[in-house]
Amino acid sequence: MKLLLIGSGGREHALAWKLSQSSHVEQILVIPGNPGIAQVPKCQCTDLALDDLQKVADFAEENSVDLTVVGPEATLVAGIADIFRSRGLPIFGPDKAAAELEGSKAFSKRLMQKYHIPTAAFQVCTDLETAKAFITEHGAPIVVKADGLAAGKGVVVAMTVKEALDAVTEMMADHKFGSAGASVVLEEFMDGEEASLLAFTDGKIVIPMIASQDHKRVNDGDEGPNTGGMGAYAPAPVMTETLRIKAVETILKPVIAALNKEGRTYCGCLYAGLMIKGDTIKVVEFNCRFGDPETQVVLPLLDSDLAQIMLACATGTLDVSMVQWKQQAAVCVILASGGYPASYPKGLPITGLDEVDAMEDVMVFHAGTKTVDGRIVTNGGRVLGVTALGADIRAAQEKAYAAVGKIHFDGEHHRTDIAWRALARAEEKR
Numbered sequence: 398m399k400l401l402l403i404g405s406g407g408r409e410h411a412l413a414w415k416l417s418q419s420s421h422v423e424q425i426l427v428i429p430g431n432p433g434i435a436q437v438p439k440c441q442c443t444d445l446a447l448d449d450l451q452k453v454a455d456f457a458e459e460n461s462v463d464l465t466v467v468g469p470e471a472t473l474v475a476g477i478a479d480i481f482r483s484r485g486l487p488i489f490g491p492d493k494a495a496a497e498l499e500g501s502k503a504f505s506k507r508l509m510q511k512y513h514i515p516t517a518a519f520q521v522c523t524d525l526e527t528a529k530a531f532i533t534e535h536g537a538p539i540v541v542k543a544d545g546l547a548a549g550k551g552v553v554v555a556m557t558v559k560e561a562l563d564a565v566t567e568m569m570a571d572h573k574f575g576s577a578g579a580s581v582v583l584e585e586f587m588d589g590e591e592a593s594l595l596a597f598t599d600g601k602i603v604i605p606m607i608a609s610q611d612h613k614r615v616n617d618g619d620e621g622p623n624t625g626g627m628g629a630y631a632p633a634p635v636m637t638e639t640l641r642i643k644a645v646e647t648i649l650k651p652v653i654a655a656l657n658k659e660g661r662t663y664c665g666c667l668y669a670g671l672m673i674k675g676d677t678i679k680v681v682e683f684n685c686r687f688g689d690p691e692t693q694v695v696l697p698l699l700d701s702d703l704a705q706i707m708l709a710c711a712t713g714t715l716d717v718s719m720v721q722w723k724q725q726a727a728v729c730v731i732l733a734s735g736g737y738p739a740s741y742p743k744g745l746p747i748t749g750l751d752e753v754d755a756m757e758d759v760m761v762f763h764a765g766t767k768t769v770d771g772r773i774v775t776n777g778g779r780v781l782g783v784t785a786l787g788a789d790i791r792a793a794q795e796k797a798y799a800a801v802g803k804i805h806f807d808g809e810h811h812r813t814d815i816a817w818r819a820l821a822r823a824e825e826k827r
Contacts, residue, residue: 398704400425401457403447403477404468405434407731407764407782408689412466412703413437414760415696419704426460428453432773433763450477457486464489464708467665470686471546474500478664487711491685495656495663499685502582503544509680512655514648516680517672518585528565531583537561538586542682543568545577550623550738552682554586589674590818591681592636593629593691596649596669597706599715600662603649607698607722608636609691610818615738617814624738625779628815630728630790631694634822635673644671644678652683664710693762693782694727728793729784730801730815734765735808737778742808745775749804758786759800775806790819 398421402413410433416422417439427434430442445456450472457465465481467473467490476493490496497504503521508514517540522528532539541564543551551574555561561583568578595606609631615621636644648669656663668684668691687695696703700721709715734741750773753761762784765777783800787793794816801811 398422398463398708399461400704401460401462401465402427402430402468403453403465403472405429405431406468406689407762407779408687408692409468410434410437410762410764411693411696411760411784412468412687413440414762415699415703416466419702421702422704426462428456431763432766432768433761447472450475450480453477454480454484454486457481458484463487464704464711466490466707468686470496470499470684473685474546487708489707489711490665491663492661495661496685497661498652498656498663498683500546501544502542502682503580505683506582508652508655508659512651514651514655514680515678517587520583521580522565522583523580525565525569528569528581528583529562532558532561532565535583540584540586541565541568542582542584543574543578544580544582545574547574547577548625550574550625551577552623587672587674587679587681589672589677590635592633592671592673593688594636594641594644594649594669594671595688595691595695596645596667597710597715597720598653598663598665598667599710599713600653600657600664601713602715602717603645603653603667604715604717604720605641605645605649606695607631608633608641609688609694610635611688611691612812612815615733615810615812617812622738624733626688626690627731627733627812628729629690629694630726630793630816630819631691631698632726634819636671640673640676640678643676644669648678648680664713689764690729690731690782693729693760693784697727697760697784697786698723698725725786725788726790726793727784727786728790728797728816729762729782730797730811731764731779732781732783732801732804733779733810734775734777735810737810741778743774743776744769745806745808747773747775747780747804747806752803753783753800756796756800759796760784761800761804780806780809790816790823794820
């Protein structure tokens with residue numbers, strides 16, 4: 398089987414790494430890829446622009462690709478799956494209509510409201526004065542979300558009215574996120590602990606993955622501004638097996654059924670960001686693709702052939718027997734550029750990667766790197782994701798940080814407390 402993988406980040410590196418392990422996969426063509434993906438067996442990176450999706454489909458046809466896997470949400474929201482399916486090319490990912498589940502937070506909230514899927518109370522505002530009036534009337538804490546895609550950064554959890562007013566002004570008047578902030582969703586603040594539950598689906602069958610937990614804030618103790626994710630771990634103990642089943646039955650299956658009723662067939666990876674308090678689960682957000690950095694901890698725990706699962710999703714033949722999991726834990730620590738998520742330097746040499754490559758059960762996934770004169774240098778805010786497997790969360794965490802200590806670049810920043818909630822929970826039980 399010949400695959401085409403779309404994307405260039407840590408998520409796509411993890412996908413390439415796992416897909417390459419399939420005995421059914423002969424070659425993985427990657428557009429555009431990154432230096433880490435280029436080192437994965439069977440992978441060949443191609444620098445083809447993603448702004449013309451018809452040309453990407455031409456490339457797939459010319460290379461006799463058997464299955465295309467899409468990483469980034471923007472490419473799915475732009476309608477790549479529609480183009481590929483119109484040409485009879487199997488693709489893992491929802492079409493444009495179904496991808497609106499992530500592409501528009503207003504659409505997603507209205508869909509949940511219509512089909513009684515549990516989520517926070519909300520108000521959609523299309524002009525700044527209405528948004529300000531709503532915030533002033535309802536007070537804080539309140540959550541402000543840009544309606545469109547904002548690379549994981551268009552959400553502000555405002556603890557004061559001033560924070561909320563500043564956030565809507567930045568989004569709607571200052572256009573901080575471009576057209577994504579033309580309208581905003583104002584949400585009731587939800588108290589609890591978040592978890593991410595991803596699932597494979599062919600539009601009919603929904604098979605949940607192992608629950609994980611992302612760390613959005615840039616600094617230890619969940620302090621500082623939101624980022625695209627500073628680390629993750631799996632399994633997340635807050636999501637008990639009872640709660641996982643409840644989430645599947647009350648959230649994941651209902652939203653796939655709702656989309657079907659709306660004439661929007663969903664195939665691929667469904668991501669549910671969930672807020673858990675006691676035995677109550679509510680949706681924070683849906684994404685139409687694998688999470689980043691959740692993918693970097695979930696896929697290493699998959700004890701099945703990812704390529705076969707994805708092909709089954711794309712062809713409507715998914716079966717629960719295809720998906721098995723390892724009885725281990727995984728922790729991923731993101732190494733970021735100094736200054737991230739604000740401005741940061743690029744082009745800084747990275748050392749220590751070869752030393753970490755020699756470690757057992759440790760993977761380094763490239764997120765923001767490039768090769769200059771044969772050396773790997775920084776080229777993004779989130780530069781690397783260091784993932785380690787262990788018998789439990791503590792063992793995986795210790796191994797991950799041992800690996801992190803071997804990697805260096807000027808100004809490198811990482812959190813030192815990834816998985817702290819799981820470890821605190823374990824201490825309470827002792």
